Amino acid sequence: MNLQNKKLNTCHVITRMIVGGAQENTLLTLRGHLEKGHDAVLVTGPSPGREGELLKNVDMPPFEINVFPELVRELSPWNDLKAFFRLRRFFRERKFDVVHTHSSKAGIIGRLAARSAGVPVVVHTVHGQAFHPNEKAWKNRLYIFLERFAAKYCDRIYAVAQAMIDQCVDAKVAPGEKYQVVYSGMDTARFSSCVRSQELRSKLGIPDDAKVIATVARLFPLKGYEYVIPAAKKVLAQAENTHFLFIGDGPMYDELHAALEQENIADKFHFAGLISPDRVGDHLAQADLLWHLSLREGLPRAVVQALAVGIPAIGFALDGTPEVVINGQTGYVTAPEDVDDVAEKTLKILADSELAAGMGRNGREKVVAQFDWHRMADILESEYLRLVQEKNSLPEAQR
DSSP: OOOTTOOOEEEEEESOOOSSHHHHHHHHHHHHHHHTTOEEEEEEOOOOSTTOOTTTTOOOOOOEEEEOTTOOSSOOHHHHHHHHHHHHHHHHHHTOSEEEEESHHHHHHHHHHHHHTTOSEEEEEESSOSOOTTSOHHHHHHHHHHHHHHHTTOSEEEESSHHHHHHHHHTTSSOGGGEEEOOOOBOHHHHHTOOOOHHHHHHHTOOTTOEEEEEESOSOTTSSHHHHHHHHHHHHHHOTTEEEEEEBOOTTHHHHHHHHHHTTOGGGEEEEESOOHHHHHHHHTTOSEEEEOOSSOSSOHHHHHHHHHTOOEEEESOTTGGGTSOBTTTEEEEOTTOHHHHHHHHHHHHHOHHHHHHHHHHHHHHHHHHTBHHHHHHHHHHHHHHHHHHHHHSOGGGO
16 A cells, blocks of 8 residues: 555654754654644643743744643653653544654653554654763663663664664664664755854954854753863963854853853853754854864754854764764864864864865755755655555554
């Protein structure tokens, strides 16, 4: 039976809809499938705090949003159990063709609930690992156990970078054939059209003649801010007309402000705060270089966005970063936590405008088509249809 023209009834489940990469990925997938005529529903937990709510002021076709208070990010056995039963009941009532889970917590509970409810096709996307070298050993063992368990209850696992698949296979979460890379989509055409603006630079307090290094990340531990200040001091020692632009907000805001004041370099740093995703490109276009010094990432959307704008990037050789920061071509990767090398490579780029421009061109050529959100949505639509068709072709006892 050919299901290519079938209207799918799908549900996406994610722990919270803050302003973040996994959340943008999920929303753009929903948008792509809604525009193709499919039904697409979102289930999310609450999104409190300084990290923003992505669902405010988004350009989307009308769609159904369900906020389940029990679906919380932290480990909470009572809430987790309530979330499982509420999701299972919801899936049974709505009879979805596909349930697609995102993030670790929602992925574990959502996959178990969907399979228990008899949803024909259950899939999951790995946006970043819950287990990683900077986590406590007992937590890593728990997360790996739970991921292995949940993997048995889904049909396919997507990952935003090959590095995520390699880590999962090495941890024996599931065999490699269960995985597929689907690069995280974004509006790369919008980013590639962004240009330098004297008005925006002035609003941000950045001098016209300054070289600018940007970061785009939540002000949150493991996002690399502990390395930005020491690396910045080394750069400023040799290039004093360098300024730094932080794009994002989070719980480390006060801590970072205090550290910059203590180091007497606060006047070189500019906090853009939490801005809407459609304005990130305009801010990146005011920079000459992106630093992405995160110790934990899936595929760094900020790097893709910077490359689409046409500026090079420097990042640690971790997770999916080397898949987009091609060393010497679109920027440089350094050993994790090596602030000396970050500063050295930064000074090299800032001192050579032709090198910087060439890396920016290379980066733009690499990412504009590869990471376009329509491509991501089309791949996932094809996957859903294929998996639904495969399930329908099985004898009823095997579905």
